Amino acid sequence: MSAPSAPSGAPRGGLVPSDAAELVGILRDGIPRTRAQLAEQTGLARSTVSSRLDALMDAGLITAATDAASSGGRPPARVTFNAGARYIVSVDLGATHGVIALGDLAGTVLFSETAPLTISEGPEAVLDWALATAKRLVKASKRPRSELAGVGIGLPGPVQHSTGMPINPPIMPGWDRFDVPAYVRRTFDVPVLVDNDVNVLALGEHAVSWPTEDDLLFVKVSTGIGLGIIAGGSLQRGAAGSAGDLGHVRVPFSRETPRHGDENADLEALASGPAIARYIAERGTPAVSSADVLALARGGHPDAVAGIRQAGRDLGEVLATCVNLFNPSVIVVGGSIARAGEHLLAGVREVVYRQSTPLATEHLQIVPAAAGETGGVLGAAIMVAQHLLEPA
Known part of the structure; x- marks a missing residue:
């Protein structure tokens, strides 16, 4: 995908010269450091560190921090990353809702707005709403357009990350191979990154709740089921960007899982929100969607609770x-069905801890998502920030 022209030596997004990316990477943890500390940490000469920091300060990406305490004489000057130097527009689109936000270069959500939508209305209608909402948030923030660094978008279907195009998304008619970045750049002429919603949720959850864990799985259970994979501290998309398509894995039989028919026995057909709704409806209570399942479960309806537990x-x-296969340290379970209480996690834990190897589960944590409604826009902002600030 194209991006505005960048200065010589700058990586893909052009915010940071490639020779200064290491310094930015160190300072992005939010801990102020002196030039001497940075020189020691990088092995660079003090003069080299100073010249690169001066360039970053001129760009607004680095700022002076509060002076450190000193035992005598002048305290050493410290510098810190200025996450507010630029802002990012983040878009998290689900099957039936959308969240639009403005965030900073650390992924912090500054403003956000949520509204119901129907993703099947097609790309133009949905993106026009998202862009109009983003423009309104930018205006309300009183930030100039020149400080907008990029746009990050999460979509509820398979996405070819290198082009930003959805590829045969099952619940998104009209979106197949639609050039989302090009459409968005007609409004915001900045780098536009697009990924599937589970990947951006994994980025957000990793940053908010588990920044020190290098190996994490994020599972979303809602209208569909997907998996985001953090390995070695980085999001893994696979060769073509389709890693984590958990919903189409066929479910094996065991004593915990009743034998299913030969057809429609993949995970999404058995454990998604609509699948649980069918289970409930077959037992006499009207239910169609994930929202119906959630409402019934929160009311303690026995069929809803049983259906979620089996899912x-x-x-x-x-x-x-x-x-x-992967030996993660954490499995995070999110999505609308996970918000129905502990029923879904209890079923997951019941099987995983029994059937996985003891070494793999000895320290494994299976936990609910903590980032909440803004997890997707947070992850989309982090996706853009990594693109703009990290070396290619």
Whole structure:
């Protein structure tokens, strides 16, 4: 995908000269440091560190920090990353809702707005709403357009990350190979990055709750089911960007999981929100969507609770294999069905801890998502910030 022309020596997004990216990477943890500390940490000469920091300060990306305490004489001057130097527009689109936000270069959400939508209305209608909302938020923030660094978008379907195009998304008619970045750049002429919603949720959850864990799986259970993979501290998209398509894995049979028919026995057909709604409806209570399931479960409806618990077991059958293969330290479960209480997680834990190897589960944590409604826009902002600030 194209981006505005960058200064010589700058990486993809052009915010940071490539020779200064290491310094920015160190300072992005928010801890102020002196020039001497940076020179020691990087192995660079003090003069080299100073000249690169001066360039970063001129760009507004680095700022002077409060002076450190000193035992005598003049305290050493410290510098810190200025996450507010630029802002990012983040868009998290689901099947039935959208969240638009402005965030800074650390991913902090500054302003956000949520509204219901129907993703099947097509790309122009949905993106026009998202862009109009983003323009309104930018105006309300009183930030100039010149400080907008990029736009990050999460979509509820497979995305070819290198082009930003959805590829055969099952619940998004009209979106197949639609050039989302080009459409968005007609309004915001900045780098535009697009990924599937589960990947951006994984980035957000990793940053907010588990920044020190290098190996994490994020599972979203809602209208569909997907998996975001953090390995070695980085998001893994796979060769073509389709890693984590958990919903189309066929569910094995075990004593925890009843035998299913030969057809429609993949995970999404058994454990998604609409699948649980069908389970409830077959037992006499009207239910169609994930929202119906959530409302019934929160009211303590026994069929909803039983359906969600069984969905957790079905999900656990697949995740047990993922644990054996990948050995994560954390599995985070999010999405609308996970917000129904502990029923889904209880089913997952029941199967995973029993069927995965003891070594893989000895320290494994299976936890609910903590980032909340803004997790997707937070992750989209982090995706853009990494693109703009990290070396290619």
